[in-house]
Amino acid sequence: MKNKLIKQILEFCKEMEEDKLVKLGDTISVRFDGGMLITSPLKPMAEIGEEDIVYVDKKEPKDELSALHLSIYGAREDINAIIINHAPYCVGIAKGLKKFPACLDDMAQIIGPTAKVAPSGKAVDVIKTLNGRNACLIKNDGVIATGRTLDEAHTGSLVLEKGAIAYVGSTVLGNAVKISTFDALLMRFIYKTKYSKKDQAEKQAELKG
Amino acid sequence: MTEQELRQQVKDAGVALLKEGLVRGTWGNISVRMDDKKMIVTPSGMDYIRMKPEDTVVVDIETLEYDSPVKPTSEKKIHAAILRDRPEINAVIHSHPVWSSAVAAARKTMPSITPKMKELVGEDVRTGDYGLPSTKKLTEGAVKALKDRNACFLANHGIFVCGKTMEEAFEIMREMEKCSKLYIDNIVKAELGKEEVDSNDVIEVFYKKIK
Numbered sequence: 001m002k003n004k005l006i007k008q009i010l011e012f013c014k015e016m017e018e019d020k021l022v023k024l025g026d027t028i029s030v031r032f033d034g035g036m037l038i039t040s041p042l043k044p045m046a047e048i049g050e051e052d053i054v055y056v057d058k059k060e061p062k063d064e065l066s067a068l069h070l071s072i073y074g075a076r077e078d079i080n081a082i083i084i085n086h087a088p089y090c091v092g093i094a095k096g097l098k099k100f101p102a103c104l105d106d107m108a109q110i111i112g113p114t115a116k117v118a119p120s121g122k123a124v125d126v127i128k129t130l131n132g133r134n135a136c137l138i139k140n141d142g143v144i145a146t147g148r149t150l151d152e153a154h155t156g157s158l159v160l161e162k163g164a165i166a167y168v169g170s171t172v173l174g175n176a177v178k179i180s181t182f183d184a185l186l187m188r189f190i191y192k193t194k195y196s197k198k199d200q201a202e203k204q205a206e207l208k209g
Numbered sequence: 210m211t212e213q214e215l216r217q218q219v220k221d222a223g224v225a226l227l228k229e230g231l232v233r234g235t236w237g238n239i240s241v242r243m244d245d246k247k248m249i250v251t252p253s254g255m256d257y258i259r260m261k262p263e264d265t266v267v268v269d270i271e272t273l274e275y276d277s278p279v280k281p282t283s284e285k286k287i288h289a290a291i292l293r294d295r296p297e298i299n300a301v302i303h304s305h306p307v308w309s310s311a312v313a314a315a316r317k318t319m320p321s322i323t324p325k326m327k328e329l330v331g332e333d334v335r336t337g338d339y340g341l342p343s344t345k346k347l348t349e350g351a352v353k354a355l356k357d358r359n360a361c362f363l364a365n366h367g368i369f370v371c372g373k374t375m376e377e378a379f380e381i382m383r384e385m386e387k388c389s390k391l392y393i394d395n396i397v398k399a400e401l402g403k404e405e406v407d408s409n410d411v412i413e414v415f416y417k418k419i420k
Contacts, residue, residue, distance in 0.1 A: 088408045089408060092412035092415070093412075096416055103314035103365055104305070104313075105342065105365060105366045106305060110235075156234075158233050159233075162233050162234060162307050165307050165311055166307075166310050166311045169314070169315070169411070170311055170312070170314035171418050171419060172393050172396050172397060172411060172414050172415055172418060173311075173312065175315045175316060175317060177314060177315065177365060183341060187341070187342070
């Protein structure tokens with residue numbers, strides 16, 4: 001399973017770079033064997049190789065960044081993968097707002113009725129802001145996207161950035177229409193309980209198989 | 210074209226959408242008219258890479274019945290309604306590309322801003338009424354917004370395009386995404402008095418607008 005996870009991490013490192021959502025210092029991790037596998041923040045994601053992915057035990061974080069990943073895994077049993085990124089429109093919103101609303105169905109389904117901005121990148125602030133959500137922004141910094149699988153964390157990264165572009169773009173056009181909280185919560189419930197459950201379970205099984 | 214060739218065409222269009230960045234995070238759906246009574250559609254909840262041509266589903270355009278263990282897209286109602294309403298149309302693509310989705314979130318009618326867009330889709334592109342996925346309201350809104358046009362936005366959701374051929378529908382999707390970005394960029398250029406703009410400029414104008 002470890003080799004499959006490493007292979008998958010390498011694939012998503014390339015995808016995140018191609019999606020233009022990352023900068024130097026961003027990291028990807030997956031929960032593994034009482035700890036996690038995490039990429040080095042010292043190389044651009046496009047250049048990450050097998051040797052740049054290390055195992056970190058949950059009791060022995062190497063630095064502040066790995067401690068943040070481990071704290072999220074410790075606080076949230078439902079999370080198995082984390083991507084920290086710097087998607088440009090999310091970064092722009094995180095400079096001046098405390099949250100932004102879902103203006104698109106897929107953001108409501110996958111992220112929730114709003115995306116919140118954590119006041120800092122400290123674990124306590126991030127975990128509090130992530131409560132009940134799969135992703136959050138960090139004030140004057142980037143994005144934390146999580147998922148039951150790495151695939152879901154990647155989709156969350158893409159959908160959150162698209163949601164940010166939709167909110168910014170429709171505001172520029174003079175009319176950002178938010179999805180009502182009722183509709184957003186309904187769509188999120190259906191997504192979590194029906195639409196994505198089988199798909200995510202299959203993807204987790206593939207890694208174990 | 211044979212049924213097998215049409216199934217392959219649907220699969221190839223899906224992969225091309227992905228490669229050209231016209232799907233982002235979530236997948237959308239595609240249909241092609243097989244004959245007067247049937248259409249071939251993408252399956253539900255399966256990404257275009259994993260999807261095999263045989264995973265596409267033949268669906269009755271009138272009754273929406275299908276004879277397959279694979280479930281067709283949940284948006285089959287809209288595809289069928291468009292094919293029923295527009296006999297000259299043979300291919301329909303629904304997706305959620307980034308900039309088209311941004312215009313859809315503004316629920317605007319976008320004027321044709323390039324000669325190519327005007328030639329491909331008509332005078333302007335309307336937005337269909339907002340409705341939850343798979344609802345009658347969403348279907349009726351899309352069909353109405355598509356009258357005499359080859360593209361429409363779905364409020365807070367994405368975009369539908371249609372064409373006489375899959376190639377034409379794909380070309381329209383490509384042009385709509387380009388023009389949707391241009392539509393927003395043109396406002397930013399006018400606001401800032403610049404000829405070229407990037408994401409920082411768009412965000413600057415966004416903050417001016419919400420002050």
